[in-house]
Amino acid sequence: MTLFFLSSGLFLGWSLGTNAAANVFGSAVGSKMISFKKAIAVFSVFVILGAVFQGGGASSTLDKLGAVDAIAGAFTVALAAALSVFIMTKNKVPVSTSQAVVGAIIGWNIFSGNPTDYNSLTKIASTWVISPILGAVFAILLYLLVKFIINRSKIHLIRLDSYLRVGLLIAGAFGSFSLGANNIANVMGVFVTAAAPEKSIDLGLFALSGTQQLFLIGGIAVAIGAVTYSKKVMQTVGNNILELSSESALVVVLAHSLVLFVFSSQALQSFLISIGLPPIPLVPVSSSQAIVGAILGVGLLKQAREIKFNVIGGIAAGWIITPIIAGLISFFSLFFMSNVFNLEVAKSGSADKNIDPHTNTSVTHSADSTTSANDAYNYLDSIQE
Amino acid sequence: MAFFSTTKKLILDIDEFFNTIDKGSLVFKEGVSNYLQGNKSRFTENLVAIDELEGKADSIRRKVENELYTHSLIPQYRGDILRLMEKCDDTLDIMKQNLYQFDVEIPHIPKKLHDDILKLTEISVSAIDALIPAAKAFFRDPLAAKDRIHRVYFFEKEADKLANNIKRKVFHEYTELQLSEKTHLRYFTLHIENVSDAAEDVANILLILAIKRIV
Numbered sequence: 140m141t142l143f144f145l146s147s148g149l150f151l152g153w154s155l156g157t158n159a160a161a162n163v164f165g166s167a168v169g170s171k172m173i174s175f176k177k178a179i180a181v182f183s184v185f186v187i188l189g190a191v192f193q194g195g196g197a198s199s200t201l202d203k204l205g206a207v208d209a210i211a212g213a214f215t216v217a218l219a220a221a222l223s224v225f226i227m228t229k230n231k232v233p234v235s236t237s238q239a240v241v242g243a244i245i246g247w248n249i250f251s252g253n254p255t256d257y258n259s260l261t262k263i264a265s266t267w268v269i270s271p272i273l274g275a276v277f278a279i280l281l282y283l284l285v286k287f288i289i290n291r292s293k294i295h296l297i298r299l300d301s302y303l304r305v306g307l308l309i310a311g312a313f314g315s316f317s318l319g320a321n322n323i324a325n326v327m328g329v330f331v332t333a334a335a336p337e338k339s340i341d342l343g344l345f346a347l348s349g350t351q352q353l354f355l356i357g358g359i360a361v362a363i364g365a366v367t368y369s370k371k372v373m374q375t376v377g378n379n380i381l382e383l384s385s386e387s388a389l390v391v392v393l394a395h396s397l398v399l400f401v402f403s404s405q406a407l408q409s410f411l412i413s414i415g416l417p418p419i420p421l422v423p424v425s426s427s428q429a430i431v432g433a434i435l436g437v438g439l440l441k442q443a444r445e446i447k448f449n450v451i452g453g454i455a456a457g458w459i460i461t462p463i464i465a466g467l468i469s470f471f472s473l474f475f476m477s478n479v480f481n482l483e484v485a486k487s488g489s490a491d492k493n494i495d496p497h498t499n500t501s502v503t504h505s506a507d508s509t510t511s512a513n514d515a516y517n518y519l520d521s522i523q524e
Numbered sequence: 525m526a527f528f529s530t531t532k533k534l535i536l537d538i539d540e541f542f543n544t545i546d547k548g549s550l551v552f553k554e555g556v557s558n559y560l561q562g563n564k565s566r567f568t569e570n571l572v573a574i575d576e577l578e579g580k581a582d583s584i585r586r587k588v589e590n591e592l593y594t595h596s597l598i599p600q601y602r603g604d605i606l607r608l609m610e611k612c613d614d615t616l617d618i619m620k621q622n623l624y625q626f627d628v629e630i631p632h633i634p635k636k637l638h639d640d641i642l643k644l645t646e647i648s649v650s651a652i653d654a655l656i657p658a659a660k661a662f663f664r665d666p667l668a669a670k671d672r673i674h675r676v677y678f679f680e681k682e683a684d685k686l687a688n689n690i691k692r693k694v695f696h697e698y699t700e701l702q703l704s705e706k707t708h709l710r711y712f713t714l715h716i717e718n719v720s721d722a723a724e725d726v727a728n729i730l731l732i733l734a735i736k737r738i739v
Contacts, residue, residue: 171599296605296663296737297538300598301531385600 144210145330147218149360152326154224155236156186156364159322161373162395162426163314166388167307168373172300175370181308182315183362189319190358191351193403194327207247212484213329215476219243219469220325223461232457235425238267240325242462246469250477251485262420267458270398270424274432277394279440285386303385310389314396319358321403324423327357387437394433399426428458534591538609538663541584542656545612548577549652549719552619556645556716559626560638571627574620581616585609601733608729612659615652615722622715631712632705634698637690644686644716651679651723659730666737669730676727683720687713 164178207213220239227234241263248255289299336349347355383391401407401419408418431454438446473484555570588609592602633641654675662669690713694706701709 171596174596290667293664295535296598296601297531297534301528 144214145356147214147221148327148330148357151217151221151224151236151240152357152360153364153368154221154228155322155326156361156366157368158224158228158234158236159186159318159361159426160315160365160369162430163318163392164307164311165373165430166383166391167311170383170385170388172304172307172385172388173311175373177308178311178373179366179369181312182365185312185315186319186361186365187355187358189316189321189403190323190327190354190361191319191347193316193320193405194323194354194358195350195405207244207329208332208486209483210330211476211480211482212247212251212473213332215472215484216240216243216247216329216469217326219246219472220465222468223465226464227457227461232453232460234457234461235267235427236322236325237263237423237425238458238461239465240328240423242465243469244329245462246466247473247485249466250470250473253485263422266402266420266422266424267428270402271428271432271435273401274394274398274429275436275439277397278390278433278436281390281393282387282437282440285390289386300385303389306389307385307392310392310396314392314399317396317399317403318426319361321399321423322426323354323357323361326361327353328423383434383437387441390437391430391433394436395426395429398429398432399424425458427454530591530595531597534588534597535663537584537588537591539660541581541588541609542612542660544577544581544584545616545652546656548574548581548616548619549649549656551577552623552719553645553649555623556626557642559623560633560641567623567627571623574616574623578613578616578620581613585613601737604729604733604736608659608726608733611722611726611729612655615655615719615726618715618718618722622719625712625715629708631708633709633712634701637693637698637709640686640690640693641713641716644683644690644713647679647683647686648716648719648723651676651683651720654679655723655726655730659726662730662734662737666734670734670738673727673731673734676723680720680724680727683717687717 160179160182163182164173167173168175168178207216217240220236220243223239223242224234224236227239241260245255245260247253294302330353331350336352339349340347340352402422402424405421408421411418431451435446435451476482477484551570551574555567555574558564558567558570585606589606592598592606598605654672658669658672658676661672691710694701694709694713698706
């Protein structure tokens with residue numbers, strides 16, 4: 140049964156794989172610098188490694204936003220996020236899995252009566268602004284550095300091409316690892332409280348904790364998404380906003396990877412604390428936002444007039460619409476799951492509360508799920524009124 | 525590692541290609557000189573040499589083309605570079621055709637015009653001489669390539685001027701020549717001048733390529 144409930148998370152992982160693989164390797168594959176097969180092989184291996192060995196950091200922030208404590212609730216939240224990603228992708232709107240998950244969790248919070256941790260929400264929402272800006276800043280600095288090196292070293296064009304290919308593969312591997320580390324929280328984060336196995340698996344050299352086992356499954360789903368459905372996205376996403384040269388493609392992939400890395404590296408966080416600097420919050424960020432920011436950074440630096448601002452406008456609209464749609468789908472699906480299938484979508488103690496829509500404060504109700512459903516009815520009525 | 529050895533071979537092949545064009549231009553200059561001096565055997569050697577060089581350049585170009593597409597190398601510049609090589613190959617082809625026309629049509633060139641024809645050949649070949657280092661530089665330093673291209677344009681203009689002077693002399697001053705001889709000389713002047721025109725065509729492609737890489 141647990142496996143069945145995990146299926147929505149796996150679906151979300153699959154959706155993430157189709158989009159995110161295109162973010163990491165789209166420009167390289169689109170410009171024919173790296174073959175699709177090679178890109179996917181590297182992506183699959185490193186996204187799983189990142190998820191398993193560094194996926195813990197960002198997931199704890201998501202957990203604070205809303206600890207979905209019943210497996211049916213986690214199933215519904217992940218399904219809502221996956222459905223909104225799927226709907227948006229079908230309508231050719233670039234979508235952020237992170238935003239979909241955040242929207243879906245808030246939907247669960249509202250339905251179950253759990254208060255939303257505004258501190259975590261602010262932390263996450265601020266990264267939606269910071270990550271594209273950071274992507275652009277990284278891209279500008281890296282572009283200047285790469286151009287300086289190329290101009291100084293006077294490498295033969297053919298040799299430069301081979302170096303760029305190797306560079307793109309390494310940057311892509313780093314990007315995939317960072318993506319796995321950062322975005323696995325989106326895919327499996329909601330299941331950590333409700334469905335993580337208690338027993339660790341000892342593999343000799345290292346042991347996989349329950350959460351890591353969950354992340355391994357999620358990572359595999361992401362890899363399958365990349366293998367099965369990302370080819371078309373990759374071939375179109377590469378030069379969608381701006382036609383990229385091979386050097387720019389390397390810069391964009393590196394900048395994107397760095398953004399994901401800084402928001403998921405526990406080691407970097409510990410290092411910053413150790414030298415007395417404020418730590419960077421470990422938050423799942425959108426790889427789409429990071430890549431768009433990086434491409435814009437390169438475009439602005441080159442004063443490229445061919446930046447397609449209408450495409451960017453569409454992407455930005457998607458960033459606003461996604462969490463709203465996910466939140467709505469999540470709320471109504473939870474209502475449906477709770478009343479039609481009589482499934483426990485939130486543990487008692489949390490489900491016995493609901494948010495008063497007028498005061499936005501937690502209101503305590505009786506504990507059983509029927510009452511919770513009645514509260515939801517009342518809430519819907521109040522919205523209609 | 526195999527990937528890097530392919531890269532190394534390809535770089536050598538491209539350099540070899542441009543060297544072949546360069547050698548071809550020297551053979552052409554020598555061939556015209558030998559024809560004017562009536563040195564038949566040396567001229568025939570030049571014909572054989574330029575023929576071989578043209579074949580060699582063709583074969584290297586096809587090899588490079590094959591390697592670039594087989595290994596999907598430099599996807600952004602592949603088409604432009606192959607066009608550049610094709611156009612360079614055309615200059616060698618024009619020089620070869622010129623020497624063959626000397627061999628087949630045996631134009632009568634008055635002695636007093638020898639210096640002018642030699643000078644025209646030299647200037648036309650100078651356009652090629654200026655082009656080759658620019659083309660080679662493009663692969664490593666596009667800025668340097670852009671800076672060198674102006675020499676090609678300069679020699680092309682000089683060749684134009686000299687060719688016009690020769691034609692004017694032939695039609696205005698050499699009254700002893702028959703119209704058929706004058707027309708024949710006009711064509712040979714034009715053939716030699718075409719070498720620098722072909723170099724200019726390559727320079728145009730190179731300039732755009734260099735700008736594309738610099739931006």
